[in-house]
Amino acid sequence: MSHFPLWPAQASGYATEVDHLTIAIFVLVMLLSAPVFILMLVFAVKYRRGRAANRAHRIDHNMALELSWAIVPFLLLLIFYVWATRLYFDIHRAPPDALEIQVVAKQWMWKFQHPRGQREINDLHIPVGKPVRLTMASQDVIHSLFIPALRLKQDVVPGRYTSLWFKADKEGSYPLRCSQFCGADHSLMGGHVFVLSQAAYARWLDQAGVDQSLAAQGEALFRSRGCSGCHGPASTVKAPALNGLFGKEVPLESGQTVIADEQYIRDSILLPQSQIAAGYPHIMPTFQNVLSEADVLKLVAYIKSLGAEPREAPR
Template sequence: MTFISLWPPSISGYSHQVDLLVIAFTVLIVALSAPVFILIAVFAVKYRRGRPADRKHSPNRNIPLEVSWSVVPFVALLGFYVWSTELFASLRHAPADALQIDVVAKQWMWKFQHPQGQAEINELHVPAGEPVKLTMASQDVIHSLFLPALRIKQDVVPGRYTTSWFTADKPGVYRIACSQYCGSNHSEMTGSFVVMTPADYAKWLSQSSNDLTLAAEGAALFRSRGCSGCHDPASTTRAPSLVGLYGNPVPLQSGEVVIADDQYIRDSILLPQSQVAAGYQPIMPTFQNVLSEEDVLKIVAYIKSLQPREATQ
């Protein structure tokens, strides 16, 4: 029988901060509420019916005391708001050198794709002490990737990418779960989160090596699906160049300027008429219901790898 721990292990600096926040906030709530419940009990006994007691209202008022029991809790709660907001915001800014891992959620499984080409089902291997960024997509309904030992949870939504990042410090095997009800087998959408020393992780990569990296698999799809017929630099068809596209501004026909991030590239593949590049006709066909989320992630990885030649030297 498997038991769910009420307080799972904490294996990162972020999870330690979350635990400290929870404990400190609990102490604050107890400190604010305990006097109320204690005085309720005291007054219920002291002023119960039939007991002699002075029930006259005191004419004296302690203004500083009355102000303090409103101001002090307000300032304390405001401090907790700032603390929790900073923790929340920190999950939205992954380090530039973070290891990129793609995640596809399906009823009812998790698929993890490493940049070297290794794919895992319901298991995620990561190196200890190194930042890891997860780019997640759902194949069907809303899921939510929950890593209790890291104290992070991120919804995985159909139609767009969501991201999260972490640095796991303690090697071991921990739990993965889906925290968003996603169907009849939701409770079975679990897995193992394996944190390894950098040496063990490198060994694991070599033992489970793939002949093709994620970008190489994307390049093969790029050619087999006919994308290179228009977007290849040698193509006679006039289409936007993809070399050096990722991370740079793209002017649109609407007059807007957007940054070519993962979401923009995904939308350009599946919803090509939504954001048409300035100076080009909206003639690109959609690949929706043609490419799976895994295929799109591979093509996105390939386009991200297309850097100008001078930038790679």
């Protein structure tokens, strides 16, 4: 008889916590519901023949009992709410040293790009014990990245970035799926996550070597698309400086202030008129339908790499 596991293997500490939460909720539900079903069975057998009920006496109320079976389950469920909420927020607060990997979902494939420029389709190689942050975008429809062994699932929505992070603690190969129906070949949109030792991951990076890092590819796009003509240090056009922009507060013409994160930079490239920086003219053209999501991610990586000090104008 073949082995049939109750659920997928655990490949991270987060997966272990999710399983503990699942088991604990199951036990709680059983403890709360078992007395009801047991008493239903007992009364069905005891009173199966029926008899005349004496309704002359007045029913006494036990206020302490009635309050206890309402308050105790509520407090127990509140504990689980706090537990689940902490797990939810944990996967959206990546540590600062996380390995940044860009993901583009497209009918019907997953495209991964590493910081040094290595690219993969439907497979993802990562080092064991290293935090990994995924920044994801969809090229067409809604997709959903699902890695059962890590107990992670995140929708990938057109027009915005979504992200999550994880740290795989066990080497091996684990399935990767799309859990959102995305078209005729949805069932084929899958692959594997390969968790490698640090040495094996370094060898894989060397074997899958590329000429340029992701930021360098973005810099090449920055020049070829004419962005340096307005945003370069030597530009005569009044446009926002990009050095040290990422992570800073940006005052808008509307009076609002936003943080220059990945989403802000993406919107500034594809929907520039939706958020005009205060003090600058409305001259930024849109690159929507000109740049792919993969190209935008390269530009975002380049802008993130710019330090606070002025750089020499690209030539």
